Amino acid sequence: MPTNRHVEQAQALVYASTLVDAAQAEGGLDAVMAVRAQLDQIVSYNRSHVELHDFLTDVAYTGAQRRDVIAKVFSDCRPELVSVLGVMAERGDFDKLPKVRGLFNDLLAEKLNVTVVDVTTRVSLDDHLREVIKNKAAADLGTDILLNEKIDKNMLGGIIMNANGKRIDASMDTMLANARSVLKDTDGGEC
């Protein structure tokens, strides 16, 4: 079991790189985006399901058993993702999943010259707005931009954008919350 963090980093990089290459070979950019979304879900699922996480990292079970569980639990996911996760579980590297996810995102920019911008709105974007966001983000980040659109019916309005771990929050909810806080804290707020 390597304890050197550089070795672990290199191993995680191999998994991430394999995942990017396999997804692109299987279905181009759409497949890469699908793998990215599923990877995010699996990381989150893995954090909130301790029993599954313990099973997949427990050396008391054989590698084959751990791989079989991956295949069954994540059967709806893309096959290339299931394969890579299976190998990770089999080799006892499932703990590296968050790191693989991070490196996967880095490799998108490095290998494909693409930055994924997650855009959350209440209603779907129109083409004009899509174009404006893409142009602005491309100018700021210096790569091609891929919009990953999400609709959140709980939002009042506005837009939230996430890219490279940074969030630009221009949602009505946040603006109202900020206004509420300012009005409450300003002298005269308790009148």
Add this chain to the structure above:
Amino acid sequence: MLVTEITAQSIDDALRKQLDSLDTSVESREVGTVIQVGDGIARIDGLKDAMAGELLEFTSSNGQTVYGMAQNLEEDEVGAVLLGDVTAIKENDQVKTTGRLVEIPVGPEMCGRVVNALGMPIDGKGPIHTVATRPVEFKAPGVISRQPVHEPMQTGILAVDSMIPIGRGQRELIIGDRQTGKTAIGIDAIINQKNEDMICIYVAIGQKASTVAGIYETLLKHGAMDYTIIVSATAADAAPLQFLAPMTGAAIGEYFVYNGKDGKPANAQNPGQHVLAIYDDLSKQAVAYRQMSLTLRRPPGREAYPGDIFYLHSRLLERAVKMSDEYGAGSLTALPIIETQAGDVGAYIPTNVISITDGQIFLQTDLFFQGQRPAINVGISVSRVGGSAQTKAMKQVAGTLRLDLAAYRELQAFTQFGSDLDKSTMQQLNRGARMTELLKQGRYTPMPFWEQALAIYTGNQGYLDDVAVEDVVRFRTELLDFVRASHKKVFEDLRSVGKWTDEIKAEANEAIEAFKKQFAPTASAE
């Protein structure tokens, strides 16, 4: 702002003021996800650009906002301590950076108030309308902006001011076992600052809330809350708050040191203010920090404290300062308190803090139960820099007191079982017993330096040699009352001249002799 009369104009003004402060710009912030939470600690995925000590904003699934402080910046994750409702935060909740270090509100508006470790009022007296803030962690001033300690910080306690004098800007440790009167020295020192133009900050760390309430009542009763701020992180508060509390106290104090009374930066024309900060006690802060560090998975060292426990205390106490005249000559005097276990000053935290501070006042349980209160062991108590801050009048009479008492104790130990003693030895033992008795002092009865000086002068000149030991304290009290009433000039001259002249000595002798004639020894003492 409480509006007593609501008019259309006042409503219009309030609304305009509030609307003017609205900021509709959009901020870009880094966002991470909580991957693990427990014991008041959260581990966060993301936040690659977070700063050490940065304020983090956690948003729980039900929309509640809880703040935290970034502590461990690791390769893949950030370890943070939660500063609010720890139960509200769950795995997968979002965390945002704020771009600010943890800071607290500060200002003169805080005087008379009790605040928590985040500077929020907890005394039920409503919000504190401060205009300034300061970071809780702040680098201590460098060599150039300081000057040596040279002004006295009178505690009003005879034993301290005479033998272990403290100067403004000094760091003097108060150390001793439980129930030896450590807090009492701090409280007496605060009470003595009345009319001294000194802001006092009492930081209660890991104490019972009832104890803090008692201290508040005591200070209020003695009129000391007008110039005092209490920072309280009780035993019920989370470890991070107990860890932060002393730094919060220091930050509040620094505002007064670095700013003049007009709130503008201190300089030669706009003098800074003087502050006395009491950290009660740093042993509990160390324990809270140990808990935090262990839950953050930092490697444990000696007594399971983390490796940087020395730096935690040294950087806090280094913030005590006497600023140079160019920077306004303000001062922050620190009186940290350390509780020892069974008198063991060689334990890890006591030795650390002893080595950091400019001296220590050592309190002993056996002295306390022998009735020697304050129970200061003058043999091992020391003030390394306070001597230069002592008033000349006190230095003249108390210069050799510490050594005389040490010699007395040594002699006492040798002669404990002997009966045949020569006259000079008997004389030395007599004098020592009376001088030791003279240093006894009740709580909340601080004495100004001129009264202290006269009391010691009386002992030095042998006026107490024929007074029974059990009468010494009464003699001192009645003598001071007598001089205050009928020989006021002695105190006035001592106060104005600041030293013993032949003339003052003659006046004092006359007053003491006059009093002695009328002093009635108690029947049991005769």
